[in-house]
Amino acid sequence: MATSNISDNSSSESDVPEVVIQRLPLYVRVLSHFSSAGNDVISSEQLGNRLQVTPAQIRKDLSYFGRFGKQGRGYDVAMLEGQLRSILGLDRTWNAAVVGMGRLGRAVVSYPGFAPEGFKIVAAFDTSAAIVDQTISKLTVRSISRLTETVKSLDIKIGIVTVPIDHAQEVIDALVNAGIKSILNYAPLSPQVPEGVTVRGIDPVLSLQSMTYYIR
Amino acid sequence: MATSNISDNSSSESDVPEVVIQRLPLYVRVLSHFSSAGNDVISSEQLGNRLQVTPAQIRKDLSYFGRFGKQGRGYDVAMLEGQLRSILGLDRTWNAAVVGMGRLGRAVVSYPGFAPEGFKIVAAFDTSAAIVDQTISKLTVRSISRLTETVKSLDIKIGIVTVPIDHAQEVIDALVNAGIKSILNYAPLSPQVPEGVTVRGIDPVLSLQSMTYYIR
Numbered sequence: 001m002a003t004s005n006i007s008d009n010s011s012s013e014s015d016v017p018e019v020v021i022q023r024l025p026l027y028v029r030v031l032s033h034f035s036s037a038g039n040d041v042i043s044s045e046q047l048g049n050r051l052q053v054t055p056a057q058i059r060k061d062l063s064y065f066g067r068f069g070k071q072g073r074g075y076d077v078a079m080l081e082g083q084l085r086s087i088l089g090l091d092r093t094w095n096a097a098v099v100g101m102g103r104l105g106r107a108v109v110s111y112p113g114f115a116p117e118g119f120k121i122v123a124a125f126d127t128s129a130a131i132v133d134q135t136i137s138k139l140t141v142r143s144i145s146r147l148t149e150t151v152k153s154l155d156i157k158i159g160i161v162t163v164p165i166d167h168a169q170e171v172i173d174a175l176v177n178a179g180i181k182s183i184l185n186y187a188p189l190s191p192q193v194p195e196g197v198t199v200r201g202i203d204p205v206l207s208l209q210s211m212t213y214y215i216r
Numbered sequence: 217m218a219t220s221n222i223s224d225n226s227s228s229e230s231d232v233p234e235v236v237i238q239r240l241p242l243y244v245r246v247l248s249h250f251s252s253a254g255n256d257v258i259s260s261e262q263l264g265n266r267l268q269v270t271p272a273q274i275r276k277d278l279s280y281f282g283r284f285g286k287q288g289r290g291y292d293v294a295m296l297e298g299q300l301r302s303i304l305g306l307d308r309t310w311n312a313a314v315v316g317m318g319r320l321g322r323a324v325v326s327y328p329g330f331a332p333e334g335f336k337i338v339a340a341f342d343t344s345a346a347i348v349d350q351t352i353s354k355l356t357v358r359s360i361s362r363l364t365e366t367v368k369s370l371d372i373k374i375g376i377v378t379v380p381i382d383h384a385q386e387v388i389d390a391l392v393n394a395g396i397k398s399i400l401n402y403a404p405l406s407p408q409v410p411e412g413v414t415v416r417g418i419d420p421v422l423s424l425q426s427m428t429y430y431i432r
Contacts, residue, residue: 190242205329
């Protein structure tokens, strides 16, 4: 497995810092925009300029996955985008389930941004008998007691947690027990999960709290 | 302005990397939890353990703002929380406006997590004549044409963008023109803003795209 082989995406994931993985989707998005605008080649300066990171950082990030560009020539936009999509697993569709069908959960299942990116919400869950069996955005809400069987039967790989904070840890535990390894968590807490499970938190308050520093 | 003076929060903000500022609200949250649990002292190991960062990283992050703990003694939980809140500007209330009153905007204005943290949504805007003048979560939706006057009259310091992606850049431009310097953006794009304006993006797709790497 030569590190200079650009098609080798199977290198150990433990080699790559998580922050680098978190930046790659941004690179994919910018490359996609450049491609749509008719650009065939992009420099690390152009890419960095759009993302407010240094060109050196971009070159270092990409170096974990092999050699993508030629010195002074820039990157082939379409090729780099395709390779990054493959590295990230974005060249396929992923089934997801939403747990918690209150106002936030309803907004999430009707969000039009997931499907075009290959994320398909195929199931919705709630604990409340008043909500179970309702149809929301073409999904029949299921009882949380059916989580494990549904995860298996619908090949669900991603859990999206939209329950209130008081129930978030128990829902996350249930998702983990059902075999889910990727969790998008809208509840404002840092949940405890076993190794091998990835949680990304969506927390508007944390975002707000890191902006007031600049206007205080 | 001695750097060792713990009460000196006025040092130049350009000294502190943005990633450090983004971590501080997490520290505040963990400290608040420890305090509620009756703990008076916390070690950098305990703090790091809860946040999955190294104790050395925590000590380095805090060192930008002075000396908070004594070697081997840990941090005084209440004092550290108070000082970090002051540094971040979280010891006061901030008024915010939401622009875009579709399903997502309605979920945001009814989200109960903002007010307890000092973020008060005092105005809601939309462009659609069908929505303007409706009352949503006790707010009368205003026309976007009234943005600048409302920002001034209600002392709004934060803009929350919940419009579809096609309109996000123009809404962000309008907020900037109205004098807003802190923008929480739910639309999935990296907007262009002038220097001095901070944008934090809430983008569930980016979060999902950085998790599939681990399960592909």
